[in-house]
Amino acid sequence: AQKVTQAQTEISVVEKEDVTLDCVYETRDTTYYLFWYKQPPSGELVFLIRRNSFDEQNEISGRYSWNFQKSTSSFNFTITASQVVDSAVYFCALSGPDKETSGSRLTFGEGTQLTVNP
Amino acid sequence: NAGVTQTPKFQVLKTGQSMTLQCAQDMNHEYMSWYRQDPGMGLRLIHYSVGAGITDQGEVPNGYNVSRSTTEDFPLRLLSAAPSQTSVYFCASSYSSASEYEQYFGPGTRLTVT
Numbered sequence: 001a002q003k004v005t006q007a008q009t010e011i012s013v014v015e016k017e018d019v020t021l022d023c024v025y026e027t028r029d030t031t032y033y034l035f036w037y038k039q040p041p042s043g044e045l046v047f048l049i050r051r052n053s054f055d056e057q058n059e060i061s062g063r064y065s066w067n068f069q070k071s072t073s074s075f076n077f078t079i080t081a082s083q084v085v086d087s088a089v090y091f092c093a094l095s096g097p098d099k100e101t102s103g104s105r106l107t108f109g110e111g112t113q114l115t116v117n118p
Numbered sequence: 119n120a121g122v123t124q125t126p127k128f129q130v131l132k133t134g135q136s137m138t139l140q141c142a143q144d145m146n147h148e149y150m151s152w153y154r155q156d157p158g159m160g161l162r163l164i165h166y167s168v169g170a171g172i173t174d175q176g177e178v179p180n181g182y183n184v185s186r187s188t189t190e191d192f193p194l195r196l197l198s199a200a201p202s203q204t205s206v207y208f209c210a211s212s213y214s215s216a217s218e219y220e221q222y223f224g225p226g227t228r229l230t231v232t
Contacts, residue, residue, distance in 0.1 A: 009158070033217045045161075045208065045223040052218065091160060095217040103149075103168055103215035108160035
């Protein structure tokens, strides 16, 4: 069974602070994919990044960076110099093979509400 | 490219009423799915489809039906609405059901059942 845990329900920071959102996952599969999605106040979900289980290189995209560590089953997301526009709910998700259907199963964490105050 | 569209954006139903949430995508994606989002529970899969004519149940299918007569459309039907179905519903599509493809989400439908 797959499981994703985002232990931080809510985080509040002041603009320009760095903030890290934690994501811990459980799976028995050797091949799987990890995702981060952003849900701004407008409500839609926006895809941010995908990582496969064989690629542990960290990734940086502008102010965003992701740290994938298989040894601790974690895929943490850091926002550097946060801005008010970063305020959103962020979801970590895990996709792996669904043996019952030969397709895949996407499991979401509970989400972390990030509030960036001016 | 409109992406994934959902109608309506908001809906209020009385207990026992039925209705259909519409979902359409114009990306020729094989895989489509419905999720519900409840506070503190993330998104949970209701039903999904790997292609026209093929549907299957997800994690929380009770009280919902789906059909997929075309690649583009994937409506979700509430058979007899209950207050427990008050939620935000998201439709999503993906190039295929394989693990590596990200899903594209619609704007959501906020449903209240009184």
